[in-house]
Structure formats: C-alpha cells, structure tokens
Amino acid sequence: MNRYYKVLHKILEKGKTQKNKKGSITYLTNEHLKLKPVDLLEIFEDHGIARNKLKNELELFQRGERLTERYREIGVNWWDYCGPILVNSYPTYFEKLPGLISKINQEKRSSKNYVLFLGSTNAESNQQPCLSLVQFQIENGKLILSAYQRSSDASLGLPADIYHLYLISKQVKLPLKSINLFLANVHLYENNLDPTRQLLAGEKVKFSLNV
Numbered sequence: 001m002n003r004y005y006k007v008l009h010k011i012l013e014k015g016k017t018q019k020n021k022k023g024s025i026t027y028l029t030n031e032h033l034k035l036k037p038v039d040l041l042e043i044f045e046d047h048g049i050a051r052n053k054l055k056n057e058l059e060l061f062q063r064g065e066r067l068t069e070r071y072r073e074i075g076v077n078w079w080d081y082c083g084p085i086l087v088n089s090y091p092t093y094f095e096k097l098p099g100l101i102s103k104i105n106q107e108k109r110s111s112k113n114y115v116l117f118l119g120s121t122n123a124e125s126n127q128q129p130c131l132s133l134v135q136f137q138i139e140n141g142k143l144i145l146s147a148y149q150r151s152s153d154a155s156l157g158l159p160a161d162i163y164h165l166y167l168i169s170k171q172v173k174l175p176l177k178s179i180n181l182f183l184a185n186v187h188l189y190e191n192n193l194d195p196t197r198q199l200l201a202g203e204k205v206k207f208s209l210n211v
Helices: 003-014 037-046 051-062 067-075 092-093 097-107 158-168 190-200
Strands: 014-019 023-035 114-117 131-139 142-149 176-189
Touching: 003 023, 003 037, 003 097, 003 142, 003 158, 003 176, 003 190, 023 037, 023 190, 037 158, 051 067, 051 092, 051 158, 097 114, 097 131, 131 158, 142 158, 158 176, 176 190
Parallel strands: 142 176
Antiparallel strands: 014 023, 023 176, 114 131, 131 142
C-alpha cells in the first residue's frame, strides 16, 4: 500500500467525525506525509490522476489566470462553483511562483529557506487556498519541498496537490530528495467513505465533489 493510501486507510480506521456546512466528514489532525521519489512513483502508478488537466491548471495558476472560463477550456470544471472569477485563490499567489523558482535556480543557497505564502490579502474571497505555504530547502545539493495545508480533502484534493507539488519540484534544477506535506486537517466526506474503501480494495471508483 503506497503512503497516500495509508493515509486514506488511517482516516477510515481512526478518524473522528464532525459536521460542517458541506456535510459530515471523517477527519484526522496534524498528519505528516513524507514522500520520496519512489513513493511518488508508487502513487502515480497506483492512483488515477488527471495529469494533463492538473499540469495545464498549474500553468494557468502561474500565469495568474482568474477566469474560470479559461479553466473550463482545458477541461477543468471543478472551479465553476466559485463563479466566473477566482478571487484571492491560487492564481493570486501562484503567479509569484515563476519568479521565486528563477531566484532559487540562480542562487541555490542551502542557507536560505525560500517560501511561497498563500494567505489572506483582505480581499473578499470565494475560495481560500487550502494549501497555505510551500517551502523550498536545499540540502546537500538536493531539494526538499515542504507544504502546509490547513485543510485537505483526502479523496480528491490531496492527490491533486501531491501532483502539483511534484510538477513544481520539477521546475527547480536540483534532484528531488522529498516532498513533505503537513496536513492540519485531512478528511473524507461521508459520501466518499464507501468509494474510498472500494479504492483500497483495488476497485475503480469515482469520487463526488463536495462544494
């Protein structure tokens, strides 16, 4: 069982239950998921991920594209519920990423922690980023990428975030040592509990988006 699936299994076995405006969730707090390149390979082989859509989505993020119509044109329709414009969401922060990546590649300083913050701009928001911080550290000539998530939908959001972080790491001209995710709240929605069990049993499933 790959490390991502182990998180799913742990939520099912040990998660607590609470209700929010989207419904009932089974959750864990303060989980750490450390993924080395071999772990990423296992996840990408075992789990169906919309790689092309996520790659194109990240490119739009980094261009600062806020119109949901542009995302729909590349087959990404999971932002439609936000309305026509993404306000204070991922494009607001990820458009700063190319400049940060360029700086890292120029300097490659092991004594410096390079950080991309995703937080409040005091603007009215229709979707606060669940990913709150991405940190780049260089150790012995290798990249350690760390990310803090305030909230993580384990069935849909988490594998997408893992793939986005992998794509980001590929932009740094250093071999990857590990990707570390610190998950303040990682959860499964009630309607995705049975599909998660089926997934872990080796079946093909389709998860429902909760908005």
